[in-house]
Amino acid sequence: MREFGYERAADVEGALALLGTDPEARYLAGGTNLVDLMKTGVARPVRLVDIRELPLDRIEVTEAGGLRIGATVTNSDLAAHPEVRSRYPALAQAVLAGASGQLRTMATVGGNLLQRTRCAYFTDGAGPCNKRLPGSGCPAIEGEHRNHAVLGASGHCVATHPSDMAVALAAFDAVVSYATADGPGELPLAELYPPVGDTPQVETALPPGALITGVTLPPAPVAARSRYRKVRERASYAFAIGSAAAALDVQGGVVREVRLALGAVASRPWRARAAERALTGGPATEEACTAAADAELAAARPLPGNAYKVPLMRNLVVALLTELAEEAPR
Amino acid sequence: MAPPVHSEITLTVNGEEHTLLVDHRTTLLDALRERLDLTGTKKGCDQGQCGACTVLLDGRRAVSCLQLAVAAEGRTVTTVEGLADGDRLHPVQQAFLDLDGFQCGYCTPGQICSAVAVIEEHAAGWPSAVTADVRPEAGPPELTAEEIRERMSGNLCRCGAHVQIVRSVARAAGAEEAAV
Incomplete structure (x- = not known):
């Protein structure tokens, strides 16, 4: 590991000032991803600014009836919070589906959004990777890509975003708040992760030096009946090979509102707008759910080794939506 | 100017305070085992994947291999050595x-x-x-x-x-x- 300086910030202004414009400085929160990447040399910061003690560890109900979640709230506290479990159960489920109990107490909401892909060519730290060494190539396209993207990828990178939490946040229209030396800003989660294109090394739309301060969920009554389901290669403690967060409001057999976001299929949490459009206003039948899943997955461009993900996601979406439809109050 | 890469820190482990100079790269796991001779906590994968290094940090479980020692200053650490009450096991x-x-x-x-x-x-x-x-x-x-x-x-x-x-x-x- 490269040697580095360490400073601890007491407030947001102090953190911004300590980081400054140094491109080799990084914020440290839980460290569950960053410290791991520093050990393998993938991340080589010269200075760390520890933000874990910033007063951003609260979860509050907003006046509108949504939630404001501080950036340093731990995954454990987020998933245990009664308002999260009651208003956005799929968010609590998504967080609980990620990592392990002893990682969730360390990991934070802001860090979760900014965690790096687990693509083995990226984490390997040695060979080519367009994210790590822009222009060096993407070995995954010809190589091991069993768990790589089927939606929104490019010829330059097929890595996926590994977060479970962000999938639920995407379904609920989360807005990310950040601070910079020039003042605060906001980005809808849908705009936090830019399209891959030919710049896979550009992973967020945050300005340089920006510090995520929190995430706001607008009120969403439909979210009270929501669910997160994750498919993985063992029963627990593994990254998804496919996941989905869904919320469904059915009245008189007609879909009034539906939210759907997919995980482990793209470089970002994938909001399934085509599926939502296909289902809204129609019957909540298995046939309609299947047509909605197909509408979304028509854009899939799988590679030979991950083509299984298309039927897997189709089955997952249909199962999750029909389950929610069957449980809807009559 | 290069920033300092060492710090003097105080760790509170199993109720005892220890002051030590650490390279910032030192994990809590290595500080416990190599500096404080608390070898009950084990190093398995050193990547946060196996849980062998789990300790209690401010009363909550955490993997000590991904916790920088310098970032644990001011926090309370309990290791397996600190669970028993004298001769009475937890x-x-x-x-x-x-x-x-x-x-x-x-x-x-x-x-x-x-x-x-x-x-x-x-x-x-x-x-x-x-x-x-x-x-x-x-x-x-x-x-x-x-x-x-x-x-x-x-x-x-x-x-x-x-x-x-x-x-x-x-x-x-x-x-x-x-x-x-």
Whole structure:
């Protein structure tokens, strides 16, 4: 590991000032991803600014009836919070589906959004990777890509975003708040992760030096009946090979509102707008759910080794939506 | 100018304060084992994947291999050496002994620290990934074998002693009827 300086910030202004414009400085929160990447040399910061003690560890109900979640709230506290479990159960489920109990107490909401892909060519730290060494190539396209993207990828990178939490946040229209030396800003989660294109090394739309301060969920009554389901290669403690967060409001057999976001299929949490459009206003039948899943997955461009993900996601979406439809109050 | 790469820190471990000069790269795990001779905490993968290095940080379980020692200053650390009350073992330790909740023993300190936290998290009403209904109005989940397995999934056991680990956690939690 490269040697580095360490400073601890007491407030947001102090953190911004300590980081400054140094491109080799990084914020440290839980460290569950960053410290791991520093050990393998993938991340080589010269200075760390520890933000874990910033007063951003609260979860509050907003006046509108949504939630404001501080950036340093731990995954454990987020998933245990009664308002999260009651208003956005799929968010609590998504967080609980990620990592392990002893990682969730360390990991934070802001860090979760900014965690790096687990693509083995990226984490390997040695060979080519367009994210790590822009222009060096993407070995995954010809190589091991069993768990790589089927939606929104490019010829330059097929890595996926590994977060479970962000999938639920995407379904609920989360807005990310950040601070910079020039003042605060906001980005809808849908705009936090830019399209891959030919710049896979550009992973967020945050300005340089920006510090995520929190995430706001607008009120969403439909979210009270929501669910997160994750498919993985063992029963627990593994990254998804496919996941989905869904919320469904059915009245008189007609879909009034539906939210759907997919995980482990793209470089970002994938909001399934085509599926939502296909289902809204129609019957909540298995046939309609299947047509909605197909509408979304028509854009899939799988590679030979991950083509299984298309039927897997189709089955997952249909199962999750029909389950929610069957449980809807009559 | 290059920033300093060492700091003098004070760690509070098992109720005792220790002041030491650390290279910022030092993990809490290495500080415990190599500097404070608290070798109960084990290094397995050193990547946060196996749980052998689990300790309690401010009372909550954490993997000490991904925790920088310098970032643990001011926090309270409890290792497996700090669980017993004198000669009286912690109920989780006693249950692991009574029920053979281990084979080679290498993962055991991490399993035990994790289990202590699992029991507290469950008592606080925290749901898990296998809890059918996470909404608070559904009430706290029963600590079944399935719940224990999920909550302990961050601790790998290469020997495969899981059956008795689950029983040990259940006994220490007073949940043997639900879990066995």
